[in-house]
Amino acid sequence: MSINEVSKKSGVAVSTLDNAVKKSIESWSIRTLDAFALALNEKPGDLLNKLQPNPYTLNIKDGKQTIQGVYIPDKEMYQQIRSAVEDNHLEGWNPTSKDVKFLLKNALNPNPKDMERIDRIWNEGR
Known part of the structure; x- marks a missing residue:
């Protein structure tokens, strides 16, 4: 899926999305995360979990x-x-x-x- 497609589905400007993907996920705004989640038919929290590494270990x-x-x-x-x-x-x-x-x-x-x-x-x- 391209940035243009995400922009069309979410209504968020291409430039905003393009700038976001050049940075770490931690710096994304909620609006940006929501835009990608909407375009991918994901819940924002689920998408965030998939994008962020999870270093947690139950010991x-x-x-x-x-x-x-x-x-x-x-x-x-x-x-x-x-x-x-x-x-x-x-x-x-x-x-x-x-x-x-x-x-x-x-x-x-x-x-x-x-x-x-x-x-x-x-x-x-x-």
């Missing part, structure tokens, strides 16, 4: 019981946190070590208010 080491470098001493808790992290990672979440530390902290010392809310949710249908 899980079962032998060391670590997730993103965070050691989880209790094996059962490790498995539970690992499952939650992997499930949500498949949905697009890219947890950092800070996120894993937060999960571990809350697993070790759950907030009583959160526990009450969870109990209410589970018991509503009974």
